[in-house]
Amino acid sequence: MYAQIRVRRNVIAPAQVGPGEFTEHPSGETVGFHPNAVYLNGTGQELDEADGTGAWWVKHSWVLDGEGYYNWELTATDYTLGGNYTEGTMLDDDLTMKMSLVFTEDVFTGIPVDPEEIASEHYGNLRIPILDADPVLYEVIGFEPANYDPEAGPIDLTSTETFSLIMACREEPSAFDGLARSWPQLMD
Numbered sequence: 001m002y003a004q005i006r007v008r009r010n011v012i013a014p015a016q017v018g019p020g021e022f023t024e025h026p027s028g029e030t031v032g033f034h035p036n037a038v039y040l041n042g043t044g045q046e047l048d049e050a051d052g053t054g055a056w057w058v059k060h061s062w063v064l065d066g067e068g069y070y071n072w073e074l075t076a077t078d079y080t081l082g083g084n085y086t087e088g089t090m091l092d093d094d095l096t097m098k099m100s101l102v103f104t105e106d107v108f109t110g111i112p113v114d115p116e117e118i119a120s121e122h123y124g125n126l127r128i129p130i131l132d133a134d135p136v137l138y139e140v141i142g143f144e145p146a147n148y149d150p151e152a153g154p155i156d157l158t159s160t161e162t163f164s165l166i167m168a169c170r171e172e173p174s175a176f177d178g179l180a181r182s183w184p185q186l187m188d
Helices: none
Strands: 005-007 010-013 022-024 030-032 037-040 055-059 069-071 084-090 097-101 124-130 137-147 156-167
Touching (some): 010 055
Antiparallel strands (some): 005 010, 022 030, 037 055, 069 084, 084 097, 097 124
């Protein structure tokens, strides 16, 4: 899956700059190339450099129950701080994808994290098709520790919902290959 954040048709993230380049974000922050960005121009190929006919998009992994990947949030941030190793699993309902950040150390101190301390917690997101809607919708629910900033108070690793996003399909040409696909339909 490929994603962009747009406001009034203007791409806000990922920054529309190539590898090693920086620009000023509308927020005033200096942002650079998103490490998961690929350039799409409708040719059916992911490019690693811009050719002026497309745009930069962030590629999200949908690989489940296999090798994970490093993920950086799709936002204006300092990507040099490193991404989070993420692994995907299919839940028992055979519909919900659970994309989990795998922490091996505290993101602020670099001190190793006790796996037993966070074993029951989930950080990352759930990706869920909403099948009782016509057309089908898609929900992404994000989870983070309640507080992992020592300057904001005591560290609290309790998994806390941070956002819920409902997505609807639009029939328009794909940035990847230029093809317009129909909305998912329920099968009897």
